[in-house]
Amino acid sequence: AQTVTQSQPEMSVQEAETVTLSCTYDTSESDYYLFWYKQPPSRQMILVIRQEAYKQQNATENRFSVNFQKAAKSFSLKISDSQLGDAAMYFCAYRSPPGGTSYGKLTFGQGTILTVHP
Amino acid sequence: DTGVSQDPRHKITKRGQNVTFRCDPISEHNRLYWYRQTLGQGPEFLTYFQNEAQLEKSRLLSDRFSAERPKGSFSTLEIQRTEQGDSAMYLCASSSHRDGGFWTQYFGPGTRLLVL
Numbered sequence: 001a002q003t004v005t006q007s008q009p010e011m012s013v014q015e016a017e018t019v020t021l022s023c024t025y026d027t028s029e030s031d032y033y034l035f036w037y038k039q040p041p042s043r044q045m046i047l048v049i050r051q052e053a054y055k056q057q058n059a060t061e062n063r064f065s066v067n068f069q070k071a072a073k074s075f076s077l078k079i080s081d082s083q084l085g086d087a088a089m090y091f092c093a094y095r096s097p098p099g100g101t102s103y104g105k106l107t108f109g110q111g112t113i114l115t116v117h118p
Numbered sequence: 119d120t121g122v123s124q125d126p127r128h129k130i131t132k133r134g135q136n137v138t139f140r141c142d143p144i145s146e147h148n149r150l151y152w153y154r155q156t157l158g159q160g161p162e163f164l165t166y167f168q169n170e171a172q173l174e175k176s177r178l179l180s181d182r183f184s185a186e187r188p189k190g191s192f193s194t195l196e197i198q199r200t201e202q203g204d205s206a207m208y209l210c211a212s213s214s215h216r217d218g219g220f221w222t223q224y225f226g227p228g229t230r231l232l233v234l
Contacts, residue, residue: 004160033220044121045161045209045225052219091160095221104174105151106223108160 002027004094006109013082014117020067021077021112023092030054033095034068034075035106040088048090051075079114087116120144122226124210130232131200138196139229143212150193151223152185153209154178161209167193200233207231 003026013019025034036048051059051068058066063083067076079086090113093106123142131137143150149168153161164183165175169190179185182200187193197204207230211223 035222037225044227047222047224050220050222093160104149104166104168105163105176106153106161107163111158111160 002029002032002094002096002107004092004107004109006090006092006112008112009110010113010115012115012117013079015082015084017082018078018080019082019114021079021090021092021114023075023077023109025073025075025092025094027073027094027096029096031097033097034066035093035095036064036066036075036077037091037093037108038086038088039091039111045091049077082116084116084118087114089113122210122212122224124208124226124229126229127227128230128232130234132234133200133202135200136196136198137200137231138194139208139210139231140192140194141210141212141226142192143210144214144224147212147214147224148190149213149215149221150187151211151213152193152195153211155207155209155228156205164195197231200231202233205231205233 005024032053034051037045039045049061063080065078089111091111092109125140151166152164155161167187182198185195207228209228210226213221213223
């Protein structure tokens with residue numbers, strides 16, 4: 001079974017600075033999908049960014065980008081120019097490809113709480 | 119598009135009672151998922167549907183849990199004979215095949231259950 005590990009329970013950053021959240025995963029599958037979700041306090045989970053494993057180019061979405069290292073099974077999230085509204089719990093998630101053992105579901109990491117200081 | 123909606127948002131019940139939650143997915147999304155999230159943890163998969171068919175169930179989904187999606191639209195999750203350990207946030211998500219293979223899951227606000 002696939003596992004996702006987020007080794008940083010908490011991170012903090014100054015407003016306008018850059019922060020990187022780490023995520024590693026374990027899988028024997030060669031193709032898969034990776035996601036970062038953000039869950040603000042008492043609010044619903046929203047998608048931040050996503051990546052297909054067979055695409056070597058790192059995904060970017062405005063201030064958010066990933067560093068995808070397939071051989072190392074690492075999928076870190078970089079937030080540039082941090083804003084107060086970025087404060088939230090961030091979850092890394094894995095999904096199998098069609099026919100994979102966990103094709104339908106997302107497997108989540110434990111989450112990283114990000115605090116943004118003004 | 120309206121987002122995924124869930125009802126109720128909060129539910130307090132006594133141990134042993136039955137509870138039912140409803141999820142309305144994004145229109146035209148053919149997959150619907152249920153997850154459970156305890157405080158400070160990542161969501162854990164419970165089950166998912168493609169249209170009306172329930173395609174996968176987690177071992178977390180004990181005999182006391184049942185989910186349905188009778189017409190391939192909304193879904194219900196019922197917990198019978200609730201236990202204090204069932205206290206959690208129950209999240210619903212939906213996804214579409216028209217998403218370049220990603221089947222990105224969009225989440226609802228959740229139903230927070232407290233069993234006394």
